[in-house]
Amino acid sequence: MKRRSFLKSALFASATGAAITTGIVSPNMAFADADTAAKDPFKAKSLDDVLKLLGATDAEESDKIKIKAPEIAENGAVVPVGASSDIDGTTEIIFITVNNPTPLAAKYTFGESAVPAIKTRFKMGKTTDVIALVKAGDKFYTAKANVKVTKGGCGG
């Protein structure tokens, strides 16, 4: 972990070395960007990286999470998805569209008086699992659904 991040920053430093010396990018700014980009779960490109960056690699499956998504999406551009959590102390519901280029689709944080349930609409580029990741206290729980996305025959 440490070595990897060292290597990452070293590579970044050499690439932006010129930028830094010409004063376009200040050293602090360059490293801060690298850190932010590397740590932003919204930029992660795999389910594993998303879970790692969210600190949710130990998430357990739970039947107290209901996820509603169609079996076959009518149109991948607008797929209605909903989720609700019956787990005590739910503070967040996070949606991951696993096969999208950047899988982390949305994160919803609930205030004290909010009911931990949400409905929304996502774009899906191809057939994918959709994971509802729930944060309650310090722990994470999951439920998933699979949505088939087909290319139409007769769009028009």
Next chain:
Amino acid sequence: MKKLISSVTLLALSLTPFVAAQATPEDDLKALRAYFKKNMPNPDLSDYKNGIYAFNKDARAQWEEIEEFPPYEIDLDKGKELWEKKFKNGKSFADCFGSDLSKIRPKYPYHDEAKDTIVTLEGDINKCLTDNGEKPYKWKKGNIAALSAYIAKAAEGTKITTMPKTEKAIAWYNKGKNFFYAKRGQLNLSCADCHVYSASKWIRGDNLGPAVGHTTHFPVFRSKWGALGTLHRRYGGCNKNIRAKPFKAQSDEYKALEYFEAVMSNGLEINGPGARK
């Protein structure tokens, strides 16, 4: 004797979706409805206004989710704005159409006996603009669709009563009917091939909607377009898909087709604008 003849006629009618070209539009309508009743899984006639959602449960569930707060709500606001905006000469659309919004959409499409042409809602929208010195809208999307949607919404639930009565009107109807049943394009398909003979079946990834109910829910917000579009926009797109040369929006061909299709939806409720895939 009369009873025997009419039941034989009805039986004959039910075996094909239409009778000879000389049949009346009313006969065609009965025959088409009977064909659907006999050959498709059976929704209530009133549900045909919802197209394929009358047949496909999973698609219907998604459609209902979207209709809970449909994207065309934004366009309806735009339509209201356009309706209320005064032209440079001080007049507005109400001066052309009358101020009772709910009475406008049900009139269209209709046959103008004097001019011997079919008049569509979009046609009259642009006529109103040009008559009052304003620039006409583009035919297939944007302002024309937004205004058409606002006008359609105001007539929600009103039944379609389009039915040709005069010889000239019936001629236009037959023009549309022939277009509907004629094969065209590289794929050599007619509208009927998909929307009558294969309605509720699948063509690759698409579930085919029935011709009965085709015109009730226009203009339509398609997820594919991410926008509203008019009926003629859809006709053009559909023709392109079977690799036929599309006709121009508001061309005689598409106006005749719209007229024919409206007759086939006679008695169904107007429910535009609608959300579709």
Next chain:
Amino acid sequence: MAKSTIKLRTKEKGGKIQVKALIKHPMETGLRKDKKTGKKIPAHHITKVVVEANGKPVLTADWSGSVSKNPFLSFSYAGSKDDTVKLTWTDNTGKSDSIEKKIGEK
């Protein structure tokens, strides 16, 4: 007065306030290519949505470009019909819009 990009609907039912919103926004992922020029259309999507009831946040959403164009959201919170609900969105270009409504107000 500039037109709002947000349509907000609120309803009180059994001590809960149902909040539904439809926002006009292109939600470009940044991956789509312009058909005519072949160039990538730059990312332009909402990154944050905050819904407040009487000034207190009841829902915060962090969005990616995977959220559909003209995004929709629906949720509920325990509240009263005298509440005022405010929704604010911010996108990756720094643009923002907000709307405030009393419960049931059109």
